[in-house]
Amino acid sequence: MLEEKQIEKIRFGLMSPETIRKLSVAKIMTADTYDDEGYPIERGLMDPRLGVIDPGLKCRTCGQKFGKCSGHFGHIELARPVIHIGFVKDIYMFLKSTCRECGRILLSDKELEAFRKKIGEAKDVNADKEVIIKDLVKEATKKKTSTVNNTCPHCGAVQKKVKLERPTTFMEENDKLTPSDIREWLEKISDDDMRLLGWDPDAARIEWTVLTVLPVAPVTVRPSITLESGIRSEDDLTHKLVDIIRINQRLRENIDAGAPHLIVEDLWELLQYHVTTYLDNEVAGIPPARHRSGRILKTLTQRLKGKEGRFRHNLSGKRVDFSSRTVISPDPYISINEIGVPVQIAKELTVPEKVTEQNIEELRKLILNGPNKHPGANYVIRRDGRKKRVTDEIKEIIAEELEVGFIVERHLRDGDIVLFNRQPSLHRLSIMAHRVKVMPYKTFRLNLCVCPPYGADFDGDEMNLHVPQTEEAQVEAETLMKVQQQIVSPRFGEPVIGAMQDYVSGAYILTKEGTVFTEEETEEMLYFAGIDKFPEEYMEKDGKRYYTGKEIFSLLIPDDMNLEYKAKICRKCEVCLKEKCPDDAYVVIKNGKLIHGVIDGATFKARSKSLFLSKLVRVYGTDTAREFIDKGTKLLLWALMKKGLTTGIDDADIPKEASERIERILKEGEKKVEKLIEVYERGELEPLPGRTTRETLESKIMQVLSEARDKAGEIAEKHLGMNRHAVIMARTGAKGNILDLTQIAASLGQMSVRGERLSRGYTERSLSHYKKGEMGAKSQGFVANSFKEGLNPREFFFHAMGGREGLVDTAVRTAQSGYMQRRLMNALQDVRVEYNGVVKDQERIVQFRYGEDGVDPSKSEYGKPVDIDWIIYKNLKSEAI
């Protein structure tokens, strides 16, 4: 079926004038493109033999249609040779180091032999050949620069100094070397000498870089476009070629007419300019060629170079079919493996399915549905490769004709494997495989737990979807890239897929002491979550059965799991009371039952050192982990809906005495600062080692103020109990932290830019509201008020100053780290593990064993391949039984 051709290698070289002529299908003579009727002129730049760019026409050379014919080269015979701008340096190197008479390198045969040996050896030890060549050129050039020993060791001719006047003029002492002279000179150079100077005469001879004939790119490379008004607009390259032909023509006419030397010289130089800019329009030292409108032309080099150039834009990154993009939105009801695809998109994207005896009836039904009804089909490919579009008009006929061996391009449907991606694709988790779930409405739906690896949120983010087209690709995507395979990140062996935000607070609310549900509630909750077990233990009160949240959550934990760890809400007391923790922050899971502790960020939040989740993946496998996440989040969703979670400004309320104390503390802080300033002004401040007194003062002030703020925060924190939902969010690791809350309740503290107090703005002061040279706390950005209290205008401005730094920082950082990652990627991308475990790139062995122990971090737990404690514990227990 598919013809498998492999490119083994690509050899590079330069085209000789003969090759260019041989390759050419048309000699281009006239600068005109189209005649009055709009037909391309023969021997013009749009000669029909150069290829087709109009649909419907056939190529005069190969007879193929538009799109099939890739175009054919033409050529221009230059009236006089010109220098190729890309090889000026090489030409200069040759002119400097070879004899003007005989063309040999200006070194004796003995010396040359020595260099030849050196270069040969360099290949063996992988040393830099360039350096040796540079030495050779330096040695040879001595003959041209010295006045004594300045004859060719081969023919004895006296050498003159050659100079390069950028960009393209060569001078021999004070005489100009014309490109014709240069070409003649370079032709004399022998193959062996060329090899010594780093050229391979089999691939390219140096005189070819003095152009006598110019290849004309096929029209397919420089298509002209017809505007709506009917006016043709030519490509930049065509414009440039027109210039070249015009000048070339004029030059030829003038030479033929025997025009004065000066005029010929001028035209020659003009031709050189046009050819130079045709090749590269950003050469230093000459003005860039412009379009009539003044726009700088994009010529050959510009087409290849840079981010938008051919290489990076079209070759390293390609546009693909079978892809789509739309806004994303959350759906907590679908699995992490799934992705909600809008019907509209599902009807557009197709999967080719081969017709077999088993599926022919099913596929026939799809064809009968046509392209506009969802589980339908868009195309049928017959055995001879002919493709037929399924339309509502002929769908019955096509269904009738369907035979085994045909291929049906059917609509995307539930269960298909697709790749899902969000830019920037910083790591491999930015593209994962999902199972399709076709849904109404127009957005992609994804489970909230997969947001962290993608870095996605729903404030308008868009994501891309790609449909693998072959069975091989589909299977590969499913086994290697499916979301559940990616729960553990390769970066650190840490789970990156897991609960976030409200799920975390929900887990706390569900599993904290005192949360109970009636039997009916429990039944409903478990049904909703899809859990088919029921807690065994219950409490009886007033004849009713009550189930604790811990009991219910335990249903999700594998039966033989045993684990002890500290929850996120742990206050890190000096002596841990373990099971007797007053905050219930010590988690004990015994035989799959949650005995003590609450479930919060430390248990199953993504990217939070969650011991539980990583154990789950490692010991019980990804299927169990996926099930836990899917069912667990649904369970929490229901619990949250029942119990409620909300926050408001009153979550930051603190009693009046407390706010008065905070105010006092902050005032004291400010007073201390004033005292410090006084001491400083009296010149009595003892400087810290290596600092000036001013710097010492600054750091002391910062210290005093941050202490004051911390104390104020502590006071506020005392009043922020776990009965406030905002506090639950902060302490469980769901969102925000206590510091944010104290900023709301107590005080914002010191604003800073570049780690220093705000001192810039006006001369010697931050704002015009203060005296020059004032150093007090308030004048340099200390915000004593809290968000709840409200900021005064000056404080507000200071706060904005601090905020702005953050924004600028982010912008600069993304650019910098992006470039670094590109470079890292380029340096490391070819490194892979071989079958024998050796890590190699193209050139050489990098490591004998990957990471010295051969362990894949994504298969480890936080970098450790084996949890010996767990194994010992498990074995001891199994023996006890």
Place this chain on the structure above:
Amino acid sequence: MKEEKIIEKVDSVESLPLSIKNELKNKLIKVNRKQKLSEKIVKNIIDETVKQYEDSLVEPGEAVGTVAAQSIGEPGTQMTLSTFHYAGVAEMNVTLGLPRIIEIVDVRRIPSTPVMTVHLEEEYKNDPRKAKEIATRIEETKVKDITKKILMDVINMEVMLEFDQEILSKQNLTFEEVFKKIDALKKTKSVDKENMRIVLDPGNVSLMKLRKFMTRVKNIKLKGVKGIERALIRKEEEGYVIYTEGSNLTGVLKIKGVDYKRTTTNDIREIYSVLGIEAARNAIIKEITSVLEEQGLEVDQRHIMLLADQMTKNGELSSIGRHGLSGEKSSVLAKAAFEVTTAHLFEAGKSGAEDDLGGVTENVIVGQPIPVGTGIVKLAMKSFGKEE
């Protein structure tokens, strides 16, 4: 089971790396002391350890390079940009965060903040006086650091220096020593030992020359190691440690009392030239790890190790980027796709270069499967049954 037996049993397992073996031994012995383990259970535990270890090995073809690049690059977006931060010593500034990582992978000739950690030998490290003495010996002291006054007399075209006993004795210097060094310039006009004054006359010079002369005088090195601007001592668990601003490994290692085995610098190039390529590799790993750690970002050691190994694979330090590893690539297309496209193409043309399409970029460009991951699998179908 007897402890020796356990050790013997664990040691007999070949496939485990040493670190896991040691951990296993220690833990088994510890448990064994509490409750005697049977032979069977020890065997089970060892077997399971081996199995778990083998389950976590990398698979052939794994694109470990790409994963390493992503793992180091991705947290870059989360790093701070603020160049200066306070490291272990509050009085010293060290470049950290993203700029420092970039500096390391660039193998910058001189890091923006060269810093050394000087450990001391046994008899010095617990004595603050001795430690301080070494610190002053390391610290480069110039004339400008110890003068009380330094004046330029533009009328007489002279430079006047005045010293102070207090400052001098702090630096363990005497006026005679200082004078000897300054006198080496042979421009002394007069010395007033009583008031510790030296007047220098550079001869008949212009004002500009006089200024230059003054800076020269100011920068006369009196003692210490060249390039070490400051040396601070700090008490740490192991004893006193000296931190320096400025780096000169060769110079500092020569000082008596310095523990040359543990003294390091953050200048990777210097480590390479003094201690060799393996040391440079370890320094890269150590530096990147400490920067990431300081930022609270965790990246597996294996990724950083791979990066360091790649940078040092040629036996010399290669930077990441077009002047280093990317420029040395064998593939023309890969080089052209990275940076300076046309230059690489011209170079390839003249030397008749061949691209044998062994890497990732090249194959993406020509539209073939890439030779990593499942792309390295070559299936050859063996025909069986009837031959056609």
